[in-house]
Amino acid sequence: MQDLIRQLLVELGEDPTREGLQRTPHRVEKALKFLTSGYDANIDDVLNNALFTVDYNEMVIVKDIDFYSLCEHHLLPFFGKCHVAYIPQGQVIGLSKIPRLVDVFARRLQVQERMTNQIAETIRQKIDPLGVAVVLEGTHLCMSMRGVEKQNSFAVTSAMLGAFRDNVRTRMEFLELMRGRAGGSVVSNPAGLACIAD
Numbered sequence: 001m002q003d004l005i006r007q008l009l010v011e012l013g014e015d016p017t018r019e020g021l022q023r024t025p026h027r028v029e030k031a032l033k034f035l036t037s038g039y040d041a042n043i044d045d046v047l048n049n050a051l052f053t054v055d056y057n058e059m060v061i062v063k064d065i066d067f068y069s070l071c072e073h074h075l076l077p078f079f080g081k082c083h084v085a086y087i088p089q090g091q092v093i094g095l096s097k098i099p100r101l102v103d104v105f106a107r108r109l110q111v112q113e114r115m116t117n118q119i120a121e122t123i124r125q126k127i128d129p130l131g132v133a134v135v136l137e138g139t140h141l142c143m144s145m146r147g148v149e150k151q152n153s154f155a156v157t158s159a160m161l162g163a164f165r166d167n168v169r170t171r172m173e174f175l176e177l178m179r180g181r182a183g184g185s186v187v188s189n190p191a192g193l194a195c196i197a198d
């Protein structure tokens with residue numbers, strides 16, 4: 001990979017042998033491997049013994065989870081906050097594991113909509129709750145840095161499964177609870193394409 005990065009630097013009009021760039025291919029390779037390490041992660045290992053049987057069926061909410069990902073169209077960062085809620089029916093996930101789960105899907109080449117769905121779908125598969133809701137609020141550098149006008153670089157996406165999809169009151173309760181600390185920035189409808197692909 002380092003040869004490719006050196007070649008890329010040349011293509012960009014740089015001199016890869018100058019002092020500041022000598023170790024850049026090494027650093028970029030290391031960074032990219034970390035930022036895409038979610039491909040190698042095994043969900044069951046991540047959740048390792050953190051699924052618990054409980055007699056609790058009220059909404060569980062984990063708010064304001066920071067995420068950092070790479071847009072698959074431009075390989076530029078998008079990042080922001082992830083909010084997760086579910087209503088258990090017999091099983092819960094240890095709270096500290098939810099941010100780990102978000103990292104698994106964030107550390108890949110992504111589009112925000114797919115990442116939102118993958119987090120929700122994984123929770124559904126692992127603990128079969130009555131419902132799952134995931135909301136992602138992301139800022140896309142591929143839009144703000146490239147000066148793409150007329151498009152907001154901030155996007156909100158949501159995935160609502162089970163009770164959150166079927167029951168308006170449940171969905172509203174979730175959005176109300178989230179609004180508490182999210183500063184009113186959370187909206188209930190997806191913002192559409194999070195990044196334009198050209």
Ligand SMILES: [Zn+2]
Binds near residue numbers: 071
């Ligand atoms: Zn992009």
